Amino acid sequence: MSAATPGIIRPMVGRDSAFFWEGTAAGELRIQCCPACGALRFPPGPSCPRCHAFDQSHVVAxxxxxxxxxxxxxxxxxxxxxxxxxxxxxxxxxxxxxxxxxxxxxxxxxxxxxxxxxxxxxxxxxxxxxxxxxxxxxxx
Ligand SMILES: [Zn+2]
Missing domain, CATH: 2.40.50 (OB fold (Dihydrolipoamide Acetyltransferase, E2P))
Known part of the structure; x- marks a missing residue:
């Protein structure tokens, strides 16, 4: 079982940012990107600000x-x-x-x-x- 360290301010990990924290755990700095148009976005969000596609992918910075x-x-x-x-x-x-x-x-x-x-x-x-x-x- 994992025990959360007390006394640390923890980031909100939601559906849109889980990939980022999975990345840091794996030693990767991940940036969300749009598979439709290729735009990178940070902070992560549910849709692409450029083309409004709802698809999400990421690249490793x-x-x-x-x-x-x-x-x-x-x-x-x-x-x-x-x-x-x-x-x-x-x-x-x-x-x-x-x-x-x-x-x-x-x-x-x-x-x-x-x-x-x-x-x-x-x-x-x-x-x-x-x-x-x-x-x-x-x-x-
Ligand atoms: Zn896009």
Whole structure:
């Protein structure tokens, strides 16, 4: 039996996003795509914003991207997290933008890197428990 780790804010996993979390568990960053027209979309949704088809498929992203913007979250406390944390809007090389936590990148935090806009990132995966693996990002 898997036991959910207490004290962690868990993402909502619904019909439209299950493929994403199955992907992170498998070490893949998946992007929803439309099999009808090929458009990529993030966040996942039930239909294609370009051609309105209801079919869904996904591609596996290369796992690389660029920092579009970021915030350093120092307060208030986040359950299960040691602050500060860096949250970035990341432009994936595939052309979609997603939010992600960047590790080892707090400005003046004593880590190896300070985050900056335009920094190249590479995805990694942090297994929380049997039910949740989170994508995290590091300097590429
Ligand atoms: Zn489409």
């Amino acid at each position: 290369a796992g690389t991207g660029t920092v579009f913007s970021y915030v350093v979250h120092r307060h208030p406390p986040v359950p299960g997290k040691e602050l500060p944390i860096v949250l970035a809007l990341i432009d994936l090389d595939e052309g979609v933008r997603m939010v992600g936590e960047v590790v080892d990148a707090v400005p003046d935090g004593g880590g190896p890197e300070d985050i900056e806009i335009g920094m190249r990132l590479r995805v990694d995966f942090r297994r929380v428990d049997d039910e949740l693996t989170l994508p995290i990002w590091r300097k590429a």
